[in-house]
Amino acid sequence: xxxxxxxxxxxxxxxxxxxxxxxxxxxxxxxxxxxxxxxxxxxxxxxxxxxxxxxxxxxxxxxxxxxxxxxxxxxxxxxxxxxxxxxxxxxxxxxx
Amino acid sequence: xxxxxxxxxxxxxxxxxxxxxxxxxxxxxxxxxxxxxxxxxxxxxxxxxxxxxxxxxxxxxxxxxxxxxxxxxxxxxxxxxxxxxxxxxxxxxxxxxxxxxxxxxxxxxxxxxxxxxxxxxxxxxxxxxxxxxxxxxxxxxxxxxxxxxxxxxxxxxxxxxxxxxxxxxxxxxxxxxxxxxxxxxxxxxxxxxxxxxxxxxxxxxxxxxxxxxxxxxxxxxxxxxxxxxxxxxxxxxxxxxxxxxxxxxxxxxxxxxxxxxxxxxxxxxxxxxxxxxxxxxxxxxxxxxxxxxxxxxxxxxxxxxxxxxxxxxxxxxxxx
Ligand SMILES: [Fe+2]
Ligand SMILES: [Fe+2]
Numbered sequence: 001x002x003x004x005x006x007x008x009x010x011x012x013x014x015x016x017x018x019x020x021x022x023x024x025x026x027x028x029x030x031x032x033x034x035x036x037x038x039x040x041x042x043x044x045x046x047x048x049x050x051x052x053x054x055x056x057x058x059x060x061x062x063x064x065x066x067x068x069x070x071x072x073x074x075x076x077x078x079x080x081x082x083x084x085x086x087x088x089x090x091x092x093x094x095x096x
Numbered sequence: 097x098x099x100x101x102x103x104x105x106x107x108x109x110x111x112x113x114x115x116x117x118x119x120x121x122x123x124x125x126x127x128x129x130x131x132x133x134x135x136x137x138x139x140x141x142x143x144x145x146x147x148x149x150x151x152x153x154x155x156x157x158x159x160x161x162x163x164x165x166x167x168x169x170x171x172x173x174x175x176x177x178x179x180x181x182x183x184x185x186x187x188x189x190x191x192x193x194x195x196x197x198x199x200x201x202x203x204x205x206x207x208x209x210x211x212x213x214x215x216x217x218x219x220x221x222x223x224x225x226x227x228x229x230x231x232x233x234x235x236x237x238x239x240x241x242x243x244x245x246x247x248x249x250x251x252x253x254x255x256x257x258x259x260x261x262x263x264x265x266x267x268x269x270x271x272x273x274x275x276x277x278x279x280x281x282x283x284x285x286x287x288x289x290x291x292x293x294x295x296x297x298x299x300x301x302x303x304x305x306x307x308x309x310x311x312x313x314x315x316x317x318x319x320x321x322x323x324x325x326x327x328x329x330x331x332x333x334x335x336x337x338x339x340x341x342x343x344x345x346x347x348x349x350x351x352x353x354x355x356x357x358x359x360x361x362x363x364x365x366x367x368x369x370x371x372x373x374x375x376x377x378x379x380x381x382x383x384x385x386x387x388x389x390x391x392x393x394x395x396x397x398x399x400x401x402x403x404x405x406x407x408x409x410x411x412x413x414x415x416x
Contacts, residue, residue, distance in 0.1 A: 005395055006192060009185065026248070027182045029191060031394075032401035043175050047255075066122050 009058040010036040014050040022054050112313050117243040120186040128312055131305065132242055133187050135314065140180035141198045141205035143173050145379050149213040150222060158216060165262045166219060172255045179248040186244045199384045201371065208291050210373030217270055217284035223263015225292040225330070231256050232326045233296070241313040264333065271337045278338070285334065286342045294365045296323040327355050
């Protein structure tokens with residue numbers, strides 16, 4: 001239902017403190033980006049949970065589908081040589 | 097059932113049994129989706145309607161300290177409603193449909209909010225008992241199988257604990273005050289105790305949804321288990337206040353390591369669910385009025401956003 005009268009849906013991302021990435025915290029409806037940020041401030045940072053807010057209208061997010069999960073992610077499962085423990089080194093070798 | 101459907105359902109149940117979370121775009125049985133939409137939206141409506149009995153006392157709070165606390169609590173409940181509506185929307189219903197169901201009386205909300213808040217002590221009893229009972233349920237739901245619902249619950253639980261503490265503090269102050277104040281606290285407990293126990297829903301033997309919801313791990317404890325847990329936690333708190341729980345059958349059972357308690361008046365419960373509680377009509381009317389009277393604000397905001405968007409585009413054209 002995309003009624004002209006209805007405010008679109010926005011996804012909200014919050015940086016909890018400098019040095020950390022923005023993290024998805026939830027969504028809300030707002031008429032425009034400015035209002036989405038104001039609402040996000042009121043709803044998601046009432047207890048100092050954030051120092052920065054990103055909002056993006058939900059319809060602009062492209063997501064991978066769960067049906068693709070196998071073809072996208074399975075190829076990584078049998079590549080143990082991408083992990084440090086794959087390589088055998090004697091205990092005497094330090095700091096590596 | 098056709099074999100492909102059956103295989104999908106078996107795979108789904110296997111994921112649930114392995115304690116995997118289900119996310120919005122994952123395949124799920126229709127009945128699972130429907131159950132979640134019903135439960136999450138009822139929960140959202142309860143948060144929103146739940147603001148009304150407390151809103152009733154904001155202007156009459158006895159001190160500024162009490163007033164800011166009550167306001168902050170009510171504001172949290174509005175936020176809880178929003179987290180939950182958003183979680184329901186991930187299942188493919190729109191906010192408008194959900195509100196429509198509330199406003200036409202098709203959707204239910206927690207019956208507790210159909211009782212009136214008659215004295216200041218009720219603000220204490222609501223925070224302590226009603227939020228207390230809600231917390232029991234919500235802590236369980238942080239482990240529910242649907243990801244967005246579980247995440248909303250984590251946020252909500254973090255915010256809830258102050259609600260219960262501020263309520264208990266109100267009653268503690270009254271109980272340490274004059275005799276008339278203590279009486280007021282006792283009167284509030286008398287009126288809110290049984291409705292609070294009813295918040296956990298019908299007894300397991302009469303609950304139509306419990307078994308399937310447990311199998312899908314939407315719920316992780318039954319209504320009766322949660323109710324018992326609530327009573328066991330709350331009775332000692334009443335003792336500390338020096339108040340009497342209005343149940344002559346209430347008694348510690350050494351063998352079970354639980355309190356035994358009296359029979360709940362299920363006729364009253366179903367009567368309020370069916371819309372005949374003391375405030376059902378008033379609550380619904382307040383919600384409908386708020387929605388209708390706010391329509392022009394929502395429309396104006398959209399018109400303003402649209403105008404601003406058009407201006408920006410015109411400016412871009414000028415620059416180019
Ligand atoms: Fe709440
Ligand atoms: Fe609460």
